[in-house]
Amino acid sequence: MKKKYLALASICAGTLFLAACGNLGSSGTTDSVSQATQQSTKGYQTTGQTDDSDYQGVIENGRYLTSKARGVGIIQNSENMLNLKSFENGLTTLSKEQFPTKDYIFREGQLLSKATVTDWLGRKSKDNPTGLNPEDNGEKDADKRNPIYVQQIEEQDYMQEKDGKLTLAGITIGIGMNRKDYYQKEEYGAMYTTDISKEKMVEEGKKAAAEVLKRVRKLDGASDVPIMICMYEQAPNDSLVGGSFYAYSVTDSGDTLGKWKDTDLQSSVLPATATSSAINDNDESSFEAFKNKTQSFFPNLAGVTARAKYKDKTLQELHVNITTQFYSETEIRSFTQFVAKMAKTYLPGGIPIDITIKGSDGTVQAFLARETGNSSFYTHVFAE
Template sequence: MRQYKKVLLGVASIVLIIVLAACGNIDDSSSSTSSSGKKTTSVQTTGQVSKSEYAGVIKNGHYLTSKARGLTANRNSNSLNITSFENGLLGVSKSYYSTSNYIFQEGQYLTTAKLTNWLGRKSKSNPTGLNPKDNGKKNSSRNPIYVESIEEQDFMQKNGNSLVLKGITIGIAMNTIDYYQKIKYGATYQQTITSKERVAYGKKVAKLIVERMRKIKKIGKNVPITIAMYKQAANDSLVGGSFYAKTQTTSSNISNWEKMNVENKVFPEISSTSDYASNDNKSFENFQSQIENYFPTISDVTAQAKYVNKKITGEQVTITTQFYSETEIISFTNFIAQVAPKFLPSGVPVNITVNSANGIQAFLSRSSTQRNFKSHVFSSY
């Protein structure tokens, strides 16, 4: 299962690079990324590999990376949380900033140093900490760490030869379980955070973040700021967490929240309880049976499915096996491409990864508008 988690994160990274870099369609116009529209440096925008995805920003010939790059990954023990958080946040952004009118830019206003302080406990030495002061307790009455991670996404528009900031999305990942140690290098304990506590504390934190961002001169008082609240899954969860609320403000206040009914499920489900995902689970079990009967060295076939308002919106399938020749991998990939359309959900994007202890062996994908899968076998040469 550890390999399954690593592959999901690796595939997500590959997809994000393809989507945002799109280096075959670089827009050669020079521009700058200031809110005032003044030219400061040479910037290019990438093309779009799909109308459903954003063009990105290239600065001085290089992809413009986040000022807090890697912070979310370094703070998280479950790679599925990272994948769900980062990919889901991009999905939230699309509901406010259309891919046809906005250009995606990695966060440039919240640095690693600033966010590290914000994610710490509030104290005399760290007055900007968003997590509560340490009350000295070592049991369930301790003040837990509520806020686990913060992610920034910027959205730009062209103004002549310049890029101008037109919107920001902030993702706030809230813990459902706080893992802590009573002594350094000692045993790890768990403190459960109730839904009521998490939601209430998250609203306070969101308000503080908006107020602080309004004080950043380059952002200003009126640029739309979208906030998306995310609940972390447990460290040992087989699925990532999910977003539960979102809002947008053009001031320093947050007036209302929109509830998000998002849930991730892992197939095959152990529980036989009938619910809205039961038919999808049965179809996956049939797919699993076909795959496992094809070749004797299949060790694991699993999937993570995402549901919004109890409707499936995407599925990530991972098949773990060991093939010893290129022809076996090719034949197996062709077989999957024939079987998958019969059992896996239609009308939603589906990715299938075939991996072994040595890494990814093949990758298949299908968009929401396609029936057949495109595939690629990773050769050993």
């Protein structure tokens, strides 16, 4: 099989951090727009913060500093784009435990270039000795070929002020691992799958992590800062949810991996399908009640589904998608108001929930959201 690469022009991570950081502002100033483009007296600029739970981002030469290698990954024809979102968002969430938002400023990865990550994700060969995936053994049979284990790699940098300048103070590396490797026996031919056991995925992941740590330690500025390596299990292409991080290791110094810790993170789709069982029956019942009540009052719905994220089998957040066949603004407004009422009544409390209402053509018609601790939903209808 030919190795194929894709440098995805993904804007997910950039959008996430810019949205989370709020108004552009200099470090040490207020969030007022008049100060947004002023140079900080500390010698650097950040995006500012509107919420202590999110990082400030780095501005360099008047522009947000983007990643040098964001989204580089091996293309697998029907790639599940939800994997990319879950990977980037989850990596930031785990980093907050090691690099608190009150003490660190976020900088998108600047140490690993696009070319470097592309080589690392390739198969090891004479032409590519740095490849983390095994060499092609020439086999085409699913059980005999050497599969691609390492699917994606992402770097995040965490900065602190030193002598009026931002200095690299920590690094997080995310490594995405496959449970299914999709391949073709011939170019433009049918798609086949090599299944990878959980045990083999974990084993190969530890090997890749150990090698990545050694290589990153040799990079400029990374020799003596804490490095957190987070392991991610890719969801299959046909999954309605993205994958989940399953373990992480923190190394304060040196190039030997620290003790591995389980994350106990899981993702699930609601309602449960024939191929996915509910993680928590109470959450399943609550969502079914919300879904049934909503559909009984408004029958012109094409679908009501949700992506649920868990930690230790406890629901952490819920992302609901509703597809309608409404066309008039009055219908959409009435429906949005009803959804807010039903969500408050039936969906679990105490967690952040967002609900996106789309038309059958994919156009977003309305958006509802509730933050942790709030009881009511913010709503917005996108009028034409």
